[in-house]
Amino acid sequence: MSELAMRAEKLDAADELRGKRDGFVLDEVVYLDGNSLGALPAVVSGRVEDVVRRQWGELRIRSWEESGWWTAPERIGDRIAPLVGAAPGQIVVGDSTSVNVFKALVGAVRMAGEGRDEILVDATTFPTDGYIAESAARMTGRTLRPVAPADVPGALGGRTAAVLLNHVDYRTGRLHDLPALTAAVHAAGAYAVWDLCHSAGALPVGLDEHGVDLAVGCTYKYLNGGPGSPAYLYVRRELQDRFDSPLPGWNSHAEPFGMRGGYEPAPGALRGRVGTPDILSMLALEAALEVWDGVPVEAVRAKSLALTDFFLECVAAYVPEGRVECLTPAPHAERGSQIALRCDDAGDVMKRLVEAGVVGDFRAPDVLRFGFTPLYVGFADVERAARVLARTLG
Numbered sequence: 001m002s003e004l005a006m007r008a009e010k011l012d013a014a015d016e017l018r019g020k021r022d023g024f025v026l027d028e029v030v031y032l033d034g035n036s037l038g039a040l041p042a043v044v045s046g047r048v049e050d051v052v053r054r055q056w057g058e059l060r061i062r063s064w065e066e067s068g069w070w071t072a073p074e075r076i077g078d079r080i081a082p083l084v085g086a087a088p089g090q091i092v093v094g095d096s097t098s099v100n101v102f103k104a105l106v107g108a109v110r111m112a113g114e115g116r117d118e119i120l121v122d123a124t125t126f127p128t129d130g131y132i133a134e135s136a137a138r139m140t141g142r143t144l145r146p147v148a149p150a151d152v153p154g155a156l157g158g159r160t161a162a163v164l165l166n167h168v169d170y171r172t173g174r175l176h177d178l179p180a181l182t183a184a185v186h187a188a189g190a191y192a193v194w195d196l197c198h199s200a201g202a203l204p205v206g207l208d209e210h211g212v213d214l215a216v217g218c219t220y221k222y223l224n225g226g227p228g229s230p231a232y233l234y235v236r237r238e239l240q241d242r243f244d245s246p247l248p249g250w251n252s253h254a255e256p257f258g259m260r261g262g263y264e265p266a267p268g269a270l271r272g273r274v275g276t277p278d279i280l281s282m283l284a285l286e287a288a289l290e291v292w293d294g295v296p297v298e299a300v301r302a303k304s305l306a307l308t309d310f311f312l313e314c315v316a317a318y319v320p321e322g323r324v325e326c327l328t329p330a331p332h333a334e335r336g337s338q339i340a341l342r343c344d345d346a347g348d349v350m351k352r353l354v355e356a357g358v359v360g361d362f363r364a365p366d367v368l369r370f371g372f373t374p375l376y377v378g379f380a381d382v383e384r385a386a387r388v389l390a391r392t393l394g
């Protein structure tokens, strides 16, 4: 056994989160794609079966009340809240991240008022945010300016209405400085909207602490909610009365069953709701969130950094120098929970890696992505992944 393999065994033995792995359905594969689709928590299948057979099959319409279906969006929002550093009453679950980006960004622009005619968007953003920001700018008569996150402070000014940023870059795994950037946006009198898709469930976010205005995120990556599970929208408490959703559906009406002709928004986070929630996905997510019971986000972050450090060390030891280039920043303060390696034949390499039982993913044109989900990935997995990668790279 190699020195690194022995170290991996020791690290696994000392890992306080090790037991969490038993809460997931796993096999022999080293699964490093939880930043794209989280693994299945064992509790989910039975819960979904109960929701389908009993709540839907037997109780039928009564379940909207008796099974808590109607209040699920805000109840599950409150369950996610501690994972992103939010007090209760500020998050609703529903719709996709894309749809919530639209609600949050247009809502922010409306709060900023007429005098501010520019929207800044992360130039390196996940594509959907950029597309939606472009449409939101067109609809609200604002100009959209793509800016690299590091250049945002210099680009802010009296014209800026809102800034849409990704907390962690989906491609490189770079973690942006949410506290400093949010403070800079506020100093310019603008509103900060953060996309947390690659940070919630992987590292502390501190939404309340840092005064973030609006935030969105998906639940099928590090939160393991299942394919297409609903996203969430955070609206800071002090802004909720002014949040004017561009998608005011009957579910966010002050009196949804009043069936009124005119729209009057509900108070609080409920305003972020639109139409009838997708209950099956939502309750699968609610069950999936149980794996976080008693897990401090700080412990998750500590293990995540230890995993990515160890992976980089194993890659350096096993892979010939110059064969891959690491795109993920080395400083912990700038690293999310994934490692991105660049190599010309990345597409082919990932195909062979998957065949060899190590699942990461490929992002065109030349990036190998490896996501490290601290609840179910261990150090022996990491060592094996690097070893198989070295062999695959030949």
Ligand SMILES: *Cc1c(COP(=O)(O)O)cnc(C)c1O
Binding pocket: 096, 097, 098, 099, 126, 128, 129, 166, 170, 195, 197, 198, 218, 231
């Ligand atoms: C995964 C991801 C999304 C996905 O949006 P969907 O509407 O769920 O398809 C959006 N933004 C970022 C930054 C992501 O990483």
